Amino acid sequence: MNWIKTKNKMITLYPEKVFTQLILFTGIVFLLSPLSGYAQQMDLNNIKNTFSQKPFRLGGGISASSVLYTGNDGQGRQPFTYFLSGNINLNIYNQVNLPFTFNITNLGNNFTYPTLPNRLSIHPTYKWVTGHIGDVSMNFSPYTFNGHMFRGIGIDLTPEGKWKFSAMAGRLQKAVEYDSANRLVPAAYQRMGYSAKIRYDQAGYYAGMTFFSAKDDVSSLKWKPDSLNILPKGNVAMSWEGGLKLIPNLSLTGEYALSLLTRDIRSPQEGSSFINNLFPRHTSTQSYTALKGELTYQLLKNTMGIRYERIDPDYATLGAYYFNNDYENVTLNYARPFLKDKITVALSWGAQRDDLNKNQEQTSKRFVSSANVSYTPNEKLNSSFSYSSFQTYLNLKSQFDYINGQTPYDNLDTLNFTQLSQNMSLNSNYNFGKSDIRKHNLNVNMSFQQAADKQGDIIKPGNLSQFYNLSTAYNLIFVPQAISIQTAFNATYNYINSTNSVILGPTLGIRAKVYQKKITTGISSAYNVSINESDTQGKVLNLRWNAAYAFYKKHNLNANTIWQNRKISGKNTTDSFTATIAYSYSF
Template sequence: MSRTVRTIYLLLVIILYSFQIKSQDVGAIGKGQALKVNGGIAMNSIFYTSNGPATRSPFSFFINGNINFNLYGWSVPLTFAYTNHTFSYTQPFNQYSLNPTYKWLTTHIGWTSMNFSPYTLNGHQFFGVGVEAAPPGRLHYSAMYGRLQKAIGIDTAHPEYLPAYKRMGYGIKIEYAGDNYNLGINLFRAKDDINSVRAIPDSLQVVPQENIAIGFTGGFTIYKHITFTGEYATSQMTRDIRSPLAEHGAFNVTNPFIRNRTSTGIYHAYKAGINYNVQSFTLGIGYERVDPEYATLGAYYFTNDFQNITVNFSQSIFNHKVTIGGNAGVQNDDLAHKKISNMRRLVGSLNVNYTASDRLQFDASYGNFQSFTNIKPQFAVVNQLTPYDNLDTLNYVQISQNANLNMNYQLAGNKKRRQSLNVNFSYQQATEKQAGHADTTGGTKFYNTNAGYNLSLVPTATTVTVALNLSYSVLPGNNSLAWGPTLAVGQAFFNKKIKTRLSASYNTSANNGATQMSVVNLRGSAGYTWKRKHNFNLSVVSLFRNNMRAQTSSPAHLFDLTTTAGYSYSF
């Protein structure tokens, strides 16, 4: 390790530990109640019976509870669960974190995670220490140091568990906020300890890695209405630190922090946006590009090799009664033109909101998604006689559309009676094209609509709901229809200490015009609260299924009854 890197390590550790000592002086210590304890316990019994095949236990019993000890904001949660089959419990000491805060300083100690940038350190969990400081003024900063991956040796008894090298990392982030601009820089470095485990066979494809990622952010506002934002990140990744050393190529800001090897690659990511906002109009344009193979050891998963261009807008008209918004974008991959296939996606959506009055409102939306895939087989290229052979044979297009319309109307009412009516309709379509020819089956189409009426009688604490649902789908060779009404009544008693609810629903389904099944569902429930801490509940669900296409192993007329009784206490 070079003297420069050792110096950075030493300074960072000193800074982190000095912050850790200061952060222990939290303002809550010595004020108020030192120890607070809260929690609860719940018990439930489920009885089940059916005239069909036994798919569930006729009796189940559940007990679960939790207790939390809180000492000046330091929490220790404990939970347990018991059934007539198993027992389990959890405690936080396998992975525990302390996060004391004092004024503008927050310290993370133990198992924790931090975010610097999507391209450098992005939510990766580590065991160590971190600080986030936002003192009065324009300068804010964060730092972290710890173990990102534990060393795991080869386990011959469990070959499904892959070994791993110990991985340590550190990072720092600095941000400066001006009057009309902001600037930031963040750095993250991680390296595997090659000596942390015994030699790992190459067949397992587990190799020690090293990474340095640096990001720059900025933004500024002009004329109070136009805002520019931008971010640039570069990551130098060594896929195998055992590979031979190599000379540095073109200069990169990461070069001083990591030695270049034959397995080292340098990658870049860019993101920029401009937004224009004036009165009731907003327009935004965004661009993002991530190099192929871009990766960082500060994230569990990373999407690379893509380019995005997006546009969005919003406009209010007619005295803000109508709001129109939309966005569109295009994404493509294979930026280096080295993949066997490439893909381009087009996305667009439009939303309209119309507030006709205080009681009537409409919402409508439409979305369109198109995916273009171009496969480039090697033999097609080798065997073609002219540049025009096989021009479109492997072009594949997927098209998906969706539309939604919703209406909500508050009917005439008063303080004693409230009524509302809601109607919703949605439509989805998916189809495809191969070599420029549309799908002869017509693709798939889904229609769904539902309508509901709600009545609330405030003096008697009574609610009534009537609803109707209908779904229709068109698939290649199969058209299906399902519909049915629902009626529900709720009633509270004794100053709302006892709450009851009864509901009944009927559903029937048919395929290609032939009825398949009808279902009647009856539900009843009651709950009682005593002294705000004790809760008793009882529910009964009965289901009657009439299957016109029943198999010999299942009865044509099926009856299920499920009864649940429970009690819970909280403190």
């Protein structure tokens, strides 16, 4: 028995008891973890409080429902279906959850239970130290090590002060032998890696660096899948980031990354100097760079910024699953409030181009612009408007056309292809009425979308599509009676492939709380008409009813019905009726 003296009191520790509990807890964590991606975070600061709690807690719920269906709409549904489902969760020391679930229907049943985990992660925390053990992922830099799952250990050190540090080491990829009977799972070498990140933050600036290294184990596979172009790879990637306040309200941030990617580590190594041993270069090693920077300036209430990003063609690292590369971006941003902050305007414009080395069969340029305006003159009214435009310009470098062209001006239009897209929406919401007696709400939403393909300066027939939508809704609430009435109207116009169609119809519903406001019930009806090229294609009428009742706090009873009548041109009129009743209990 040991004693620890603090400023206020003497704490008595029984090491044999704590040790026994810790061993028991650790064993439970590893042996009874659920199958699907299990992860737990343990706060060692409160480990004494953890073991002072109840060791086991049981919770969960059960639900039962049945569906009755009848109709002649040809859906082939079962006339009667029942469902019984439940879940039970066993909680151990408020740290480990073991879920059990079951589902039973007249169509089949399913039962799941915890088994030994295929993925397990534990994240112990003590003050400013956080550990990562097992199957985890960490994010250091978007250009070096970013979100890649690994099996190993990691650590985050975030003490009070200016320095921050993170590190990881483990297996990034397990070995998989080639199996001709299973082509869906490709062969893979075992890949080990490690990474570290350090950052220094000061009031007027910050600086950081990330280092990542990974290498495949050539001996991890018995059969070498070289014929499948699966080669043992190696990679060293580094990035440097920083930020600086140049003058008041003017800040500059940026990051530069370098990746040395070896396509086959069995290829001859170049040189034997100290630098080459630290950063091995082989004949199959290629270097790639990535760069991004952002300049932001605030003047009074104006916020302006410019962002630049460039990533080399084929840029990649073994610390990320996927990379966008071979592009250059420039983005301009501006935002400002007006009229005593009642109006807010945000503007953005960007340009992107690819084929940086001019060696691809096609090159593209993209232009993106957007505008967002919000208007809130008072608490009753708020409106918003947004507009965005996307334009992609493609130049197809057809070698056949270039070789057979008689003049440099042949096929200029046919080699240029432009995709245009526009989106616009307007939303307005207005609340009025006496809040303690009646409440009124009116909402109007309009949207427009257009897409077109242009070859040269001509938009060909069939390559233009337009979509218009208008929806309005009015809601009246009688506050003392807990009754609400809703009415809405929706209209949609589509123009696709030189044909136009319209869908429109109203909706009406009422909702109320009855029997001392213990039961919530409502009924609604919707009617829609579809018109194609001035011909009525279909009419659909829906009638819905629903009710919900909660009793004894943990019991819930729900019921709903829907009747639908469909009249489709050229087909027989169909009717269908569906009723559902459900009960649920949670503990």
